[in-house]
Amino acid sequence: MAQTWHSHLDEADWEALCDGCGKCCMHKFEDEDTGEILRTNVACKLFEQATCRCTKYEQRFEQVPECLDIRKLSDTEMLWLPETCAYRLTFEGKSLPSWHPLNSGKSQSVNKAGHSMSGLSVSELDIPEDEIVDYILTS
């Protein structure tokens, strides 16, 4: 099999790489003119605010067809991930930030550093689909 940017990671390493920020579970748009990714704080229906996790992680691809397997993303698609995403950072050959649990030893460090979506999102179940665009984040 061809080597990929994640070939050296076994299943446990792969799962540990996720910092649990929840940013990738938010709806996003791509600006047709610039290609810029515009992020919102509107969460997927399976996202749980309290834990900042997917409530159906094992069945996520069956239940939410738009949920993408990061291991199968193309190089271009990897840039759809948030800039702080540990998978994107690893793909780009960058170091993980000090607040990443693998560096800090604490899962709470993600929240403390202001990178968790916990408590900051609204569920797609609670707003009309055509209003999601109103939730684009400006910072």
Ligand code: SF4
């Ligand atoms: S953005 Fe990346 S690090 Fe954050 S929850 Fe999603 S996959 Fe994990």
Ligand code: SF4
């Ligand atoms: S299915 Fe789960 S992992 Fe996928 S976007 Fe929704 S909450 Fe996130």
